[in-house]
Amino acid sequence: MPSHSRSRQRSVPSPTRRRRTRLTEVTEQALGLQPAEAGLLAHVLVGRALQSAEVDAVIIKGPTLASRGLRAERLSHDVDVLVRPRQVSTALQVMQDLGWELEAPAGSRRRSISGHVGATLGHRLWPLQIDVHESFPGFCFDNDVVFDELWHRREAVVIAGVEVVSVDRPTSAAIGALHALRDIAVQGPAYSDLVSHARHVMSAEELEQLSTLARVTGAQLPLAPFLRDLGLPVHLTGEDHEISRAWRVRQAxxxxxxxxxxxxxxxxxxxxxxxxxxxxxxxxxxxxxxxxxxxxxxxxxxxxxxxxxxxxxxxxxxxxxxxxxxxxxx
Known part of the structure; x- marks a missing residue:
């Protein structure tokens, strides 16, 4: 009988453990977010957290395209943020301090053909991921040179009623086009939709800025279809073909x-x-x-x-x- 009693006592969680388990359940119930809610709020969280930590970073893709009139509003399944290369480790630490966990490490060769995210972060209460980029596929010049140019073109956008740092419309259009063209030799629906929106909202001055951006970031060849579809001239050199070799192989x-x-x-x-x-x-x-x-x-x-x-x-x-x-x- 005593032995049986001790066995039963061992199987019953302590009051402290029961409280901890209950608190976890309450936290998950109170803070757990559906994808539709999490998308916009996560962009704000990332943008503001990195800004407060004095990390040079711009939110890209997703709702920033919609805010620039380059696509319709729709659900975003992740957050993409481009960070100054030397500050990637700091950015990751900032997000880890907020409870985000590293799922795909920085420095991976997953960016082997034309660049990829520096790291991927996940969180048990957020039904999405954060992709921290140190470069972006299609910008073929040195990562620091590219980021300096994009940082020079940074602008605030309003997401969920809050201002976060992003890029201007020409840069946002370029990033959207590179993303749409990154894996395909044939234009897909997302690309066609981007072209249609860009033709409608981009001014002559912005189109000229887009052309300049392609030239100074080594993206002339990757962006050539997009530039031509917007009526812009494209003059490719042997250097353009050489620096874009990895991009061209990936498309092929x-x-x-x-x-x-x-x-x-x-x-x-x-x-x-x-x-x-x-x-x-x-x-x-x-x-x-x-x-x-x-x-x-x-x-x-x-x-x-x-x-x-x-x-x-x-x-x-x-x-x-x-x-x-x-x-x-x-």
């Missing part, structure tokens, strides 16, 4: 994940191959999570395994696609 292979890693291997010295392969196989929860974050831990693990399996099956075709793309674009 359609942004296939396996092809991205094959290109990274071919473009790197042999001493880096092992680390590249390791990164390629290190599929993170952020890579397979849906926007609402509804998967169970087991579901995330199965998603990671399936993602790796699909990549391995696609490897032979990826090798062929990259080899052909590189040959065509020399």
């Amino acid at each position: 292979v359609g942004g296939r994940r396996s092809a991205t890693w094959v290109y990274a291997l071919l473009d790197a010295p042999p001493r880096s191959w092992l680390s590249i392969v390791g990164e390629a196989l290190a599929v993170t929860p952020a890579d397979v999570r849906t926007p609402d974050g509804s998967e169970s831990p087991r579901g995330l693990r199965l998603g990671q395994l399936r993602r790796i399996g699909r990549g391995l099956l696609a490897l032979p075709m990826a090798v062929w696609a990259v080899a052909r793309a590189m040959k065509r674009r020399r």
Whole structure:
């Protein structure tokens, strides 16, 4: 009987533990946000937090495009913020201090073809992610040079009634176009919609600023379709083709994940191959999570395994696609 009593006592949580569990449940119930609510508020949170920490950062894509009249209002599933390269670690620490957790680390070779986010952050109470960029695909000049230019073009936008630092309309249009064109050789609906809005809202002066931006950031070739569709002249040089080689290869292979890693291997010295392969196989929860974050831990693990399996099956075709793309674009 005493033994049975001790067993029962061990199975009953202590009052302190019960209170802690209840507080967690209350917190999640009180602060948990639906995607429609979280999108705008998260942009404000990131913008204001980094501004308060004196981190040079601009909110890009998402609702900033809508605020510039470059797309209709719609749900944003993540927050994109471009940070001065030398301040990326500070930006990550600021967000981690607010409870955000690192899901994909900075310095990853996932940016191997034409740049990628510096890191991805997630939070158990927010059904979205924060992508912290230290560069942006399609701006082919040095990251510091590009950021200096974009920082010079910064402007405040109002999101959810609050001002945050973003970029001007020409820069926002360029970023939107690069995002729409990054993985495809054929224009898609998002790109066509952007062109239509840009034609309607951009002044002659803003179009000239867009053309200048493309030239001073090394984005003449990546933005060439967009510039031409807006009636702007495009004069490409041999240098434009050379600095944009990675971008052109990525477009040719359609942004296939396996092809991205094959290109990274071919473009790197042999001493880096092992680390590249390791990164390629290190599929993170952020890579397979849906926007609402509804998967169970087991579901995330199965998603990671399936993602790796699909990549391995696609490897032979990826090798062929990259080899052909590189040959065509020399």
